[in-house]
Amino acid sequence: MNEIINIILLGIVEGVTEFLPVSSTGHLILATKLLGYDATRWEVFNIVIQLGAILAIVVLYWRTFWAVGMGLLRRDPVSIRFVRNVLVAFIPAAVIGLAIHKQIEALLGNAEVVSIALIVGGFAIIAVERFAPKSNIVGVADIPLPKVIGIGFLQCMAMVPGVSRSGATILGALALGVERRTAAEFSFFLAIPTMLGATTLELVKNRHELVSGHGVGLAAIALGFAVAFVVALIVVKAFVGIVTRFGFVPFAWYRIVAGSIALAWILSI
Known part of the structure; x- marks a missing residue:
């Protein structure tokens, strides 16, 4: 029963944080450490349940994806640019991720790195919000290729x-002059190929562990997936509204406070 509750908690953490600029992976690593779990055993779980949050984007923006799909059949320039932009932005992560996959894995259990990155990222958000150029690009399809x-x-x-x-x-x-709502939505859409690629890689690499039951079982992953999906549906709508009205600074201060508390806790252990 306790493990089921913890699985639900981790699913909630994923659903809440996946699309906020606060690091879902970082929060899952910290949550896993807080709950006293073996980070290696839960590594696949933490990555695969992100697909639940990705599915929420597909559901919430199904009209956009439908319109783009129909536009592609008509060879509509706007739809073509939309797909081009998402795929081109995905390529660096795919290439670099495959090249340094082992180095990335080595950091996934390091809660201290997460804490420091949260703090530094918070100050980076404040700086960008203050000094970013005036936004004049509205619409994912209108973002120039460079x-x-x-x-x-x-x-x-x-x-x-x-x-x-x-x-x-x-x-x-x-920082490159894209307005807030478009920047957030481009991040949502770019998450789909990025997280699909990362999850597929993890499933292939860890297929024997999943079948043998040495890691977290498929039932646990399915439950975490479902919870992340439902929570993300709620959070994404609220996030777009907050960003449009208040910007990203509230999330910056959250990162700084959360990272500082986590770092102090880790150093005290």
Whole structure:
């Protein structure tokens, strides 16, 4: 029973944090450490349940994806640019992620790295919000290709746990002159191929552990997936509203406070 409760808690953490610029992976690592779990055993669980949050984006933006799909059949330039931008921004993460996969894995159990990255990322958000150029790009399809490539490379910073994939892409977009709502939505859409790729890689690599039951079982992953999906449905809508009205600074201060508390706790152990 206790493990079921913890699985639900981890699913909630994933659903709440996946699309906020606060690092879902970092929070899952900290939560796993707080609950006293073996980080290696729960590594696959923490990555795969992110697909639940990704599914929430597909459901929430199904009209957008439908319109883009129909547009592609008509060879509509806007739809073509939309797909091009998402795929081009995904390529750096795919190439670099495969090249340094082992180094990334070595950091996934390091809660101290997560704490420091949360703090540094918080100050980075405040700086970007203050000094970013005036936003004049509205719409994912309207982001110029050079800026798309830049956002794609900036997303790779999130390979360090605690940096936040959504945070890196959103801040990169803001710094390059993309308005807030578009920056957030581009991060949502870019998450789909990025997380699908990461999850597929983990499932293939750890297929024997999943079958043998040495890691977290498929039933636990399914429950965490479902919880993350439901929670993400709620959070994404609220997030877009908060960002449009207040910007990203509230999340910056949350990162700084949470990272400081976590670091103090880790150093005291």
